[in-house]
Amino acid sequence: MKNLLILHGDADRNSICYQFAAAYQEGAERGGAIVKEIHIMDLKFNSNKQFNNTISPLEPDLQAALEKILWANHLVLFCTVNKDSIPSRLSGFFDRLFAPGQVASAKTPVPAMMYSGKTARIVSVLDEESWKIWQETKLPTYHSIKRTVLERCRINPVRTCTIGFVHSPMNEYAKKWREKLYSLGEKFM
Secondary structure: OOEEEEEEOOOOOOOHHHHHHHHHHHHHHHOOOEEEEEEHHHOOOOOOOOOOOOOOOOOHHHHHHHHHHHHOOEEEEEEEEEOOEOOHHHHHHHHHHHOOOOOOOOOOOOHHHHHOOOEEEEEEEEOHHHHHHHHHHOOOOOHHHHHHHHHOOOOOOEEEEEEOOOOOOOOHHHHHHHHHHHHHHHOOO
């Protein structure tokens, strides 16, 4: 069964990220996937880990998100990168659900093993300043999510797409990316 979970990491539902996510979802559904979504910025939770780094009970929104993550075979995160960083709320979401020792589950004694066997893709859309920096350095900002969060939790492979500054959702650059994301969704990768 192809179970796809789309993680929306952008607060603006009118942003190009949502258009890219819709293209991916359409392709996935055409390819036979069942799709669920999480709008991370709408969730109600404390995005800070406890000072003593102890496991704190998950709020209802995080518990529901965890259930969807465990249900999915493939996770796709769509997020904007502003001024060379991801939104802090998004970072808090990953700290609470993916950091070692932060989630206790009755299903699995080792939390990192909860995510084993899943695959993921990170689609990051850079703002103009971040795009200029990326063109010079080629250092993507999603490495903190890719390497120290998802891959450490045994989600593998984690594929990535870095999309430069999109001046208009109607230009050829944006259309090309929508078509590519539709195709990636259809292939469930």
